[in-house]
Amino acid sequence: MSMKPRLRKVVLTAHIISSVGWLGTVVGFLALAVTGLISEDTQMARSAYLAMEVISRFVIVPFCLAALLTGIVSSLGSEWGLFRHYWILMKLLITIISTIGLLVHLQPIHYLANIAAKTSLSSADLQVQIQLVVVSSLALLAVFVATILSVFKPRGMTPYGWRKQYEKRTGSPQ
Numbered sequence: 001m002s003m004k005p006r007l008r009k010v011v012l013t014a015h016i017i018s019s020v021g022w023l024g025t026v027v028g029f030l031a032l033a034v035t036g037l038i039s040e041d042t043q044m045a046r047s048a049y050l051a052m053e054v055i056s057r058f059v060i061v062p063f064c065l066a067a068l069l070t071g072i073v074s075s076l077g078s079e080w081g082l083f084r085h086y087w088i089l090m091k092l093l094i095t096i097i098s099t100i101g102l103l104v105h106l107q108p109i110h111y112l113a114n115i116a117a118k119t120s121l122s123s124a125d126l127q128v129q130i131q132l133v134v135v136s137s138l139a140l141l142a143v144f145v146a147t148i149l150s151v152f153k154p155r156g157m158t159p160y161g162w163r164k165q166y167e168k169r170t171g172s173p174q
Contacts, residue, residue, distance in 0.1 A: 003077035011074045018066035019150075023143045025060045030136040036112070036121075037129045046116040052132070053113035056106060064102055068095045084161030087149045094149075098142045105135050 003011065029052060036048035071091065075082040082088060108128050115121055121129070157165065 002079065008074070008077055011070055011077060015067065015070035015074050018063050018070055019143070019147070022060065022063035022067050023140075023147070025055060025063055026136060026140050026143060029055055029060060030133070030140055033129070033132040033136050037133055042120050045121060049109075049112040049116040049121070053109050056102070056109050061102060061106075064095075064099050068099055071095060081161065081164065083158055084164060085153070086156040086158060087152075087154050089158065091146045091149050094142050094146045098139055101135065101139065105132070108132060 032048040032052045032055070036045045036052070039045045039048065072082060075088055075092075080088060082092065108131060112121070112125065112128055112132070115125060
């Protein structure tokens with residue numbers, strides 16, 4: 001299934017915008033997580049955790065889901081295909097794992113935001129604070145790797161891709 005060029009450009013543009021938005025908001029989230037962890041100003045730390053919840057729920061999650069959906073639609077509607085090249089499968093896997101990780105980590109984000117809204121954070125919350133810095137760093141790395149795969153497109157077709165390429169050249173199934 002191939003999309004018309006104009007529609008493909010629209011979908012690709014939406015994918016790039018959502019991916020870049022996801023990258024930028026993860027950087028902002030990481031900055032807030034580090035600020036919350038190292039700040040000696042209680043109000044600054046509390047504000048960081050309250051902002052993290054808003055950003056994660058209303059910005060990062062939508063960009064993440066949009067990047068996943070537009071990536072799938074874009075690959076299915078192009079000659080690249082979703083299952084033909086290993087680099088696309090790797091991007092898909094990275095995005096799915098990152099999406100699941102994000103959704104799982106909404107709970108500790110919500111936990112810290114609730115505590116920050118009611119009272120000051122205690123040393124008992126340090127593990128969760130560190131966890132958010134580590135996880136957001138890993139998320140940033142994952143988005144960087146997906147971006148690198150998009151730009152460099154390492155060679156390597158899947159067995160399915162080889163079969164489809166053969167069928168396209170010969171005009172008949174193997």
